[in-house]
Amino acid sequence: MTTSLPAAQGVPYFDWDNRYRDWTEQLLEVVQEVADSDEFILKSRAAALEEQVRELTGAGHAIAVASATGALTVVLTALGLGPGDEVVTPAFSFISTASTVALRGARPVFADVEYDTACLDPAAAETAVTDRTRALLPAYLFTNQPDLAALGGLAERRGLALVEDSAIALGSTAAGRPAGRHGIAGVFSFFPGKPSGGVGDAGMIVTDDAELAREMRMLRNHGQDLAVRFLHHKVGFNCRMDEITAGFLLRRLPHLDAYLTKRRQLAEEYRERLADLAPDLLTPPGDFTGRAVYSYVVRAQQRDRLREHLAAEGIETVVYYPKPLHLQPAFAELGHRAGEFPVAERLAEECVALPLHPEMRPGDLERVTESIRRFYRGGR
Structure with a gap:
């Protein structure tokens, strides 16, 4: 079975031409500005976008990365997850909520979801927790939010890190707080189809933990020292936001x-x-x-x-x-x-x-x- 069926001169699902028609000139302006600035990757525009997201969410820190999947990878790495560890995550979600766990050598432990919301069922999640569980990784899905009050309570009782896959949810609130702000870290996606979409893959991490933020800033950029280039304290990733994407998002975010x-x-x-x-x-x-x-x-x-x-x-x-x-x-x-x-x-x-x-x-x-x-x- 295919996951999409074509529209014939009708109502397209993504409708990219219509959605981005009014943004062509602005994108071309951003490309020219970046070319003239000699700043291409993780420079002033990415820093400005971090500040805008930090203010929007009220988070202590925002870290610009190359994608929301990369964001989850960076978060889980900074938390030290690895072989022998388990992360409870929904059985129904985009693959990143599980693949990023597996790529750390940890075990994604699936739990069933609620039928109404398709989000992680707190009761099922609690049943899935063992003495090897290190984190809960629920996902916001479609129009729905996980029960963050219940999941936050579970994380607190069992001493677990709560990481929000809030990729779709920038600018929204859940359980009385901004999305992404209920646990140790939350992630957002700027994939074009998302409400906050840009012109390619990009992501953002938010956290209130200063030391975790410092670690994640290093990990996204090959584990380099934040002040000294080519001094690598960690084995990190190439997970950096480019300046064209950041510049375009600065125009879209308002x-x-x-x-x-x-x-x-x-x-x-x-x-x-x-x-x-x-x-x-x-x-x-x-x-x-x-x-x-x-x-x-x-x-x-x-x-x-x-x-x-x-x-x-x-x-x-x-x-x-x-x-x-x-x-x-x-x-x-x-x-x-x-x-x-x-x-x-x-x-x-x-x-x-x-x-x-x-x-x-x-x-x-x-x-x-x-x-x-x-x-x-x-x-x-």
């Missing part, structure tokens, strides 16, 4: 709140138009106040037939995610079998993302919802 507001409005409109299709189709739960709406993922009966119907009408959809992490070939050595995490497996069969972004054309959302209604209710 618009983030407006983008988030529009995304919430579109998500609410989807809910209003589709809620009565339950139980055939279930919309994301709760209200979207303060949330970062990334992708609008519904849980659909006859999911694959619905997607074929929408594609035939020129509406593109994407499946996040067609296979849960415990059944991915990459983690076969962990020995998991089908049936171990039933909620994650059910979501992999039902979840489908509908087009949602601030630049959607007038009438696109109505076209999507009317097509879905025809599929389930014959247009009633």
Whole structure:
């Protein structure tokens, strides 16, 4: 089964041309500015972006990196995770929440997720904790947030590091605090599809721990001394943000709140138009106040037939995610079998993302919802 089906002159899922049309001139200006400045990687623009994110989140420190996956790698390395250690993480998520753990030589320990939110189930996470567990790594997903109050309490009781995969959630709040600020560190993504998206891969780490921040600044740049070039205190990574990306993001970030507001409005409109299709189709739960709406993922009966119907009408959809992490070939050595995490497996069969972004054309959302209604209710 493919994870995306093409749209034919209809409603595309990402719609890059429309989303970035008004930003072409600004991007060209940034490229020229960077070329004229002789600053290319991890220089003044990256530092300025760090300061903006630090102020936005209220964090003590912000560290610019090359991607959100790189951000997780740097955080877990700075925490000293390695062979013999375990990290509890959701069985249903993007692979980075588990692959970054495995690449440290530690063991990703999967726990099931909540059906309504697709986020890490605190009760399942607590059951998964052993005397080898060093950290909890929950992920924000789609329009949803993990139960950070419960997970934070678990981390405190068991002496664990709480690392937030808040990649989608810059500018949002969760449990009364800015996303990324509930544990030892949080990470954000600037991948173009994210609400805070730029023009390529880039990421940011936030933390209030000064020593951890110092360690992560070294690790992202080959473990070099922060004051003396070519003096390497750690075996680090090439995980540095480039200046073109940083310069473009400096121009985009002031618009983030407006983008988030529009995304919430579109998500609410989807809910209003589709809620009565339950139980055939279930919309994301709760209200979207303060949330970062990334992708609008519904849980659909006859999911694959619905997607074929929408594609035939020129509406593109994407499946996040067609296979849960415990059944991915990459983690076969962990020995998991089908049936171990039933909620994650059910979501992999039902979840489908509908087009949602601030630049959607007038009438696109109505076209999507009317097509879905025809599929389930014959247009009633």
